Each structure stands twice: as C-alpha cells, then as structure tokens.
Amino acid sequence: MADKIIYLDNNATTKVDEKVLEEMLPYFKEEYANPSSMYDFSKNSSRAIREARGKIKDLLNAANEKEIIFTSCGSESANTAIRGVLNYDKSKKHIITTKIEHPCVLNVYKMLEKQGYKVDYIGVNANGELNLDELSHAITDETALVSVMWANNETGVLNPIEEISQIIKSKNKETKFFVDAVQVAGKIPIDVQKAGIDMLGVSGHKFHAPKGIGALYINSKTMITPLIIGGHQERGKRAGTENTPYIVGIGKAAELAIDNLEYEMTEVKRLRDKLEKNILQNIYNARLNTGLANRVPNTTNIGFEYIEGELILLHLSDLGICASSGSACTSGSLEPSHVLRAMNVPFTSIHGSIRWSLSRFTTEDEIDYVIGELPKIIDEITSISPYQNELKALKEMRMVK
Numbered sequence: 272m273a274d275k276i277i278y279l280d281n282n283a284t285t286k287v288d289e290k291v292l293e294e295m296l297p298y299f300k301e302e303y304a305n306p307s308s309m310y311d312f313s314k315n316s317s318r319a320i321r322e323a324r325g326k327i328k329d330l331l332n333a334a335n336e337k338e339i340i341f342t343s344c345g346s347e348s349a350n351t352a353i354r355g356v357l358n359y360d361k362s363k364k365h366i367i368t369t370k371i372e373h374p375c376v377l378n379v380y381k382m383l384e385k386q387g388y389k390v391d392y393i394g395v396n397a398n399g400e401l402n403l404d405e406l407s408h409a410i411t412d413e414t415a416l417v418s419v420m421w422a423n424n425e426t427g428v429l430n431p432i433e434e435i436s437q438i439i440k441s442k443n444k445e446t447k448f449f450v451d452a453v454q455v456a457g458k459i460p461i462d463v464q465k466a467g468i469d470m471l472g473v474s475g476h477k478f479h480a481p482k483g484i485g486a487l488y489i490n491s492k493t494m495i496t497p498l499i500i501g502g503h504q505e506r507g508k509r510a511g512t513e514n515t516p517y518i519v520g521i522g523k524a525a526e527l528a529i530d531n532l533e534y535e536m537t538e539v540k541r542l543r544d545k546l547e548k549n550i551l552q553n554i555y556n557a558r559l560n561t562g563l564a565n566r567v568p569n570t571t572n573i574g575f576e577y578i579e580g581e582l583i584l585l586h587l588s589d590l591g592i593c594a595s596s597g598s599a600c601t602s603g604s605l606e607p608s609h610v611l612r613a614m615n616v617p618f619t620s621i622h623g624s625i626r627w628s629l630s631r632f633t634t635e636d637e638i639d640y641v642i643g644e645l646p647k648i649i650d651e652i653t654s655i656s657p658y659q660n661e662l663k664a665l666k667e668m669r670m671v672k
C-alpha cells in the first residue's frame with residue numbers, strides 16, 4: 272500500500288472532522304443516558320439532541336426544528352420520505368422521478384411499480400441536465416409525488432430545485448416534492464422554504480460526520496406513515512432509542528458545514544477547477560463528461576477515451592490516490608453507470624470515466640501531485656489500448672485545435 276493517501280472520493284464518503292469526533296465522545300462515555308428517561312441524568316443527552324436538531328434546521332433553513340427527524344443514513348431518509356408519504360395517502364398512484372437518481376431512490380420506485388404505481392423517469396441531456404419540459408408535461412391530477420435529486424453523485428450536476436418546485440405547484444398543488452440532497456449538504460446553500468420543498472434527505476457521512484446517521488426534513492404540512500414503528504421517538508415518525516453520539520456528530524458537522532460553506536464554494540472549487548483544467552489541457556484523450564453544466568463545487572467527471580477506468584483506478588491506487596469510476600461491477604461484467612448511460616456518454620469514453628470529488632481537507636499539494644502523475648499513468652495505459660488508430664486520429668484532431 273502507498274505510504275500516503277490522497278483522497279479524492281468524497282462523494283463516496285468523507286473523513287470525520289476531528290471537531291465532530293470530539294463533540295461526540297462524551298456521549299459514548301459519561302453522557303450515556305437514554306434521552307427519553309425522566310431523571311436528571313438524561314437532561315444533557317436530550318438537550319444535546321435538541322441542539323443538534325436545531326443545527327440541522329439551520330443547515331436546511333427549515334421553519335421549525337420539529338420538521339427534522341434523525342435517521343440512520345441517506346437511504347433511510349429517502350425510503351422514509353417516499354414510502355411514508357405514499358403509505359399515508361394511497362389515493363393517487365402516479366410518481367415522477369429521474370433516470371439518474373441514486374439506487375436508494377430508484378430501487379424504491381422499482382418496488383412500487385410492482386405494487387401498481389406508475390412511475391415516469393425523466394431523462395437528461397448530454398451534460399446531465401434534466402429535461403424540465405418532459406417533467407412539466409408528466410405532471411397530472413394523479414401525481415402523488417415528484418422526487419428529484421439536488422445534485423447527482425457521479426457528475427455533481429445540479430438540478431434547478433426551486434424552478435422544479437414552481438413547475439410542480441403550478442400544475443398540481445397537492446403533489447408532494449421529495450429532494451435527495453445527500454450530495455449538496457455543505458457544498459451549496461440549502462433553503463427548503465425558499466425552494467418550496469416538502470421533504471428532503473441528507474446523510475452525515477457525506478459532510479464529515481460518521482457513517483450511520485442521516486436526517487430528513489418533512490415540512491409541517493406533509494404527513495407520513497413511519498417506516499419504523501415502535502416507541503414515540505422522533506415525534507412518532509421514526510421509532511428506536513435515539514443514537515445520541517451520532518446525532519450530536521451530525522449536528523456538529525452541520526454547524527461546521529455552515530461555517531465552511533464559503534470556503535467550499537471558493538477554495539474547494541478553485542482546486543477542482545485547477546485539477547480539471549490541467550487534465551483537459553495536458554491529456555489529449557480526456558473529455559469533460561458534463562460540459563458546461565452547473566455543478567457542485569467539489570466534483571468533476573472526466574472520461575479518458577479508449578481506455579478502461581478500472582485500470583486507471585488501479586494505477587492511481589498504487590500511488591495512494593483514491594477516485595471512482597463510472598462503472599458498477601454487476602454480475603461479473605463491468606456495466607457503465609446508469610447515470611452516464613442516461614447522458615449518452617459516447618462509448619469511447621464511458622468505460623474510462625473517472626469521478627474526482629474533493630473536500631475542504633483536500634490540499635493544493637495533493638492536486639499538484641495528481642496533476643503531475645496522471646499524464647504518465649494515462650500514457651502508459653493508452654499505449655496498450657487496442658484502439659491505436661482511433662487514438663492517433665483523436666490526438667491529431669485535438670492537437671490541431
């Protein structure tokens with residue numbers, strides 16, 4: 272294993288901030304009381320949970336902290352919102368979503384289709400931007416729910432959530448709107464009131480809290496049937512003794528996300544842009560898969576034409592550099608991701624697509640190191656590609672430009 276790690280896979284998960292860990296520790300040790308108990312000993316843990324709820328409320332600009340419930344992850348937040356709202360009111364059977372949602376959303380809709388729901392999957396253009404006309408035309412009186420992710424995890428492309436909410440409400444005021452905001456928390460400002468969102472999910476481990484904690488915003492006008500039934504915790508919307516240390520952790524992470532938002536939108540973006548610009552300038556078979564689409568500040572998805580992404584990742588890994596490819600290993604074959612396929616990324620670059628995702632802990636030295644090493648790696652892999660004629664033609668074309 273390489274002696275240093277350059278972690279550029281922050282859309283997969285992030286490092287826990289030291290300040291988050293510090294804040295959590297007392298709730299494993301001294302403050303272990305069940306927050307729902309009656310005695311004084313539980314007062315500190317119940318207060319800590321109240322404060323954490325307030326911090327998530329601030330991160331999302333919710334009207335009231337009663338609108339926030341804690342879950343175990345982004346997947347649970349999405350499941351609770353989608354299944355919860357449809358189980359509460361079963362009168363309408365039409366749902367609209369997108370082709371590029373995370374599996375924790377898409378697979379719920381696949382299940383609901385089997386239960387008799389009709390689901391429309393809205394497509395995207397070559398840059399990964401949603402077709403809003405298609406979405407608008409799909410809304411009918413029967414539409415119970417629209418669910419659109421705020422930013423895509425593979426490309427970082429942002430969907431115009433406020434505009435989508437206006438389209439929905441202009442067509443059917445009763446339709447509920449769920450937003451998977453897992454990839455935007457801590458990267459861009461979130462304002463659930465301004466954006467007209469009914470339900471929104473986030474996941475702690477994507478913004479420097481530990482894995483195993485998430486949050487869900489449900490506005491006061493939206494009713495759900497809970498997914499987990501039992502005690503009265505989380506105002507009856509999610510049973511189970513509260514995970515005090517992790518709730519404290521996501522609360523602290525939310526506070527730090529607000530404090531670091533400006534840095535994320537300027538400095539993290541500057542480093543992302545530096546990496547992207549250098550790759551595109553210095554590697555002739557590199558292609559920016561999202562074109563000029565509006566993206567979160569930390570992500571770039573670049574295809575390396577006529578070579579395999581997995582091979583690039585293995586070479587990077589030898590140097591301690593962590594990134595992701597656009598493929599998912601399904602049933603032994605390397606299938607390109609559903610997101611890149613929905614964008615019709617050309618076959619020449621879909622298999623060689625790499626997602627680079629930075630965080631506030633990414634340094635300039637790390638980016639410079641990648642910029643220095645990557646061209647050598649790509650050269651080596653390109654030299655053994657079976658597509659030498661195509662690569663030669665591509666090189667001549669790009670050099671002429």
Ligand code: PLP
Pocket residue numbers: 282283343344345346347373375420422423424451453454474475476485
């Ligand atoms: N939604 C998006 C856009 C994601 O990127 C992820 C995780 O990668 C999830 C949902 C699921 O979050 P979790 O891993 O916390 O269940």
